[in-house]
Amino acid sequence: MPEESHIALLIDADNCPAAKIEVILDELAKFGVTNIRRAYGNWKSTGLKSWEQVLHEYAIQPVQQFAYTKGKNATDSAMIIDAMDLLYTQKLDGFCLASSDSDFTPLVMRIRANGLKVFGFGEKKTPMPFVNACSKFLYLENLGMPDPASEKPDPAAQRKNAKDLKGDAKLVNMLRAGIEAAADDDGWAPLGAVGSHISNVSSFDPRNYGYRKLSDLISEIGLFETRKSSNHIYLRDKKATRKTGS
CATH class of the missing domain: 3.30.420.610 (LOTUS domain-like)
Known part of the structure; x- marks a missing residue:
């Protein structure tokens, strides 16, 4: 039996809806086992309440990141630092970055330069440089599309x-x-x-x-x-x- 691929899932909780975590994990299961699962954000923020409800259910480790300076996204920096640590300390075959933020584009290119695949998940507002940099990118609005014969699909997924x-x-x-x-x-x-x-x-x-x-x-x-x-x-x-x- 061939050895399973190992994937690290890093979630920018500020820029990824918690309601899509199940379909993200289902999609990643096609490519390997997601043995590292981390979600980054300021968990004291009321805006992340929806994520708090699914962390334990899907075995996702919350990583606390305070907003040290107003207007600056410290979450991005924490994810980038962790990704580079994982790249050099863990035996991984790929990364998944769940975010709609183009700030991760250089990180994607750096990981791919090491021969690893990068799977991206984000909303349709995601800038194209990030989309194009990934090995595979999926818009969250198109994941979990209903059967055309059943309920009417989300207009964003038409x-x-x-x-x-x-x-x-x-x-x-x-x-x-x-x-x-x-x-x-x-x-x-x-x-x-x-x-x-x-x-x-x-x-x-x-x-x-x-x-x-x-x-x-x-x-x-x-x-x-x-x-x-x-x-x-x-x-x-x-x-x-x-x-x-x-």
Whole structure:
């Protein structure tokens, strides 16, 4: 049996809703065991009451950080110091930073430079430098999306339609680059290989666009041919097909 990956979860309690902790942990369980769980904040603040109610339930260690100077976020500094200590003193395979604060962008880049993955979780207000720096980033509004056939989803988690997807040049270029990198001589690329390539070069996740799976997003965007073979899905760029005439 392969050894489990070990992940350290560091939560900026001031910038992460406590109501999302269960879905965060569920998501991290796909990648390994979260054996270090810490939440940072001034626990004397009434604004963290919702977090106090879930700390024991999910075995999260509260780390007290007083606001030494008004207007300055001491929590960020405490998280950064702890992250660097953990990086050099613990045998970890990855970090998870739960925050919507871009101040952690240099930390993410430093951790990744050591060969570890960084999973980011934040709200849609999270600045793009932090989002792009992570190995994988998920918007909290898109986690725990209800079944489309049941209750109406949160408007913030509504999926983007084909027009919006096609108009996202960054997304389209990323998908085309992934297909090109994994394609055979006829231009067909396995969906799994495309997804792996994209994950290696970006923090992309289809749920950030309102789709549970990459195949659902591909189907909606309408720019790629698809075919199934032996339970595998293959993709080909329609644009490339028109050029070759095949």
